[in-house]
Amino acid sequence: MLQHLRVENFAIIDHLEVDFEQGLTTITGETGAGKSILLGALKLVLGERADLKSLRNQESKGIIEATFDLSKLNLRAFFDEHELDYDDETIIRRELLVSGKSRAFINDTPVTIASLQELADQLIDIHSQFNTAKILDNEFQLQIVDAYAQQQTTLATYQLQFEKYQQTKNDILRLTQTLQQLANDRDYKQFLLQELDEAKLQLNELEDLETESKSLTHAEEIILQLNDAYQLLENEQGILSNLREVQSKISRVENFADQLSNLQQRMQAVRIELDDISGEIEKQVQHFEANPERLSFLNERIDLIQNLLRKHQVSTVAELLAIQQQLNEETASLDDILQAIKAKETILLELENQLEGLATSLHNNRQISLEAVETYIHQTLEKLGMPNARLQIELTKVDSFTKTGKDKIAFLFSANKGIEPRDLEKAVSGGERSRLMLAIKKLLAEHLNLPTLILDEIDTGISGKVANDTGLVMKEMAENMQLLVITHLPQVASKGNHQYKVYKSNDDETTKTQIKPLNKTERLNEIAQMISGSTITESALEQAKMLMQ
Secondary structure, three states, X not given: OEEEEEEEEEOOEEEEEEEOOOOEEEEEOOOOOOHHHHHHHHHHHOOOOOOHHHOOOOOXXXXXXXXXXXXXXXXXXXXXXXXOOOOOEEEEEEEEOOOOXXXXXXXXXXXXXXXXXXXXXXXXXXXXXXXXXXXXXHHHHHHHHHHHHOOHHHHHHXXXXXXXXXHHHHHHHHHHHHHHHHHHHHHHHHHHHHHHHHHOOXXXXXXXXHHHHHHHHOHHHHHHHHHHHHHHHHXXXXXXXXXXXXXXXXXXHHHHOHHHHHHHHHHHHHHHHHHHHHHHHHHHHHHOOOOHHHXXXXXXXXXXXXXXXXXXXXXXXXXXXXXXXXXXXXXHHHHHHHHHHHHHHHHHHHHHHHHHHHHHHHHHHHHHHXXXXXXXXXXXXXXXXXXXXXXXXXEEEEEEEEOOEEEEEEEEEEOOOOOOOEEHHHHOOHHHHHHHHHHHHHHHHHHOOOOEEEEEOOOOOOOHHHHXXXXXXXXXXXXXXXXXXXXXXXXXHOOXXXXXXXXXXXXXXXXXXXXXXXXXXXXXXHHHHHHHOOOOOHHHHHHHHHHHO
């Protein structure tokens, strides 16, 4: 329920605050007083597109703030989903900035316009005489019948399963497309995998191969140079022979000077190290040998690996091994995907069986309720001055599941005797469609927990007894909901539990729109003025009293 509305610096509104109550509230005022501006401000706080031109003072921001009582609405899930603080008394605020941008808040937490609109759709339904396209929507027509049949729970269960059904179908389609793509690539990938498997690659293999190849390529030169080095160490005039001679000469005199003993030890250490080096050189000479066959094998192996690196556009054997693993998984995953598709198809079959049962239940309950809905709408339209109007509802089953079951619905309408009901879009005028929508809203108000409903001059084009009966219909609707009605008809205005007047006030420089609640006397005068014009006559006052009674 809308409890409070505050508007600052919007159009010709400087500052305005108004409290609203449960039941039927009528809003009146002369043409041009600003009723549409007030409604525009409310639409803005509910997420409608903002316009900097709406600011009264272009140098200050505009604020529209609405307070709602959510205690009777089941909206905690919305607040949890959007990580917002829930409060039974929730405040929605929209700010128009001088920069041309706008900001939205729910309980002082910034939100996106999309989030604001999602919440607003569950709080207020604004309906004008030109806003009746929804009545032609198949889902809305089914909602009317379902509301009367009281099968919201069944429909909610069906729609939950339908979402799972759609998701499962999408999963199967995605897996099937993946399978097809893999199948198309499978031959080529298997060829690549076979090529890598046959290569029997080892980590760091290329580095080892290149090192061995380099050694074998220069084996003769290595042997030659090592032999020469060995000879320089070991022949009669070699380093070791000379070193032994040096050591012998020092040993002859080391007893004559203490410092020569240290020198002798160092010479001994050098000789031992050179002996070891000589032995290692001799061993390496035996290790290295020319092996053309081995060298040829190594070079072929290196060429094979280099070609694979270029083919797969990588630089290391490790990356080739990773590609080999990936190809293994991809070619093996075909069987996995086939199994996944079969599992999903089993789930889909189970969901289809569940949906079939729920759709049959929905259809049967709808079929049972059709006549009662037609009768209810006819009786309400009779009160609205259309005694000969007839709504005929046709329900047919379709082959595939939809969001609302397996039903196709059609509203056929006739406003006059002797004319067969035909397609609603072609059968009603603007005024007739508006009254038909009012009758439908009344039905919904009695069977659903509707949000606040605002009717914007939906009674245009009617008068007299029809206007009075229309007001009574609205009063009946307001027994189950909060209903705000903007009207120019005294018959409707008089039926309100509460009445507000929108008016303009002027000073030397500006014109401002204001709104005020009317007491009993003010209501009497306002309704009388709506009857007689600017000059209130005694006759008009008497008529106003009768209407209010």
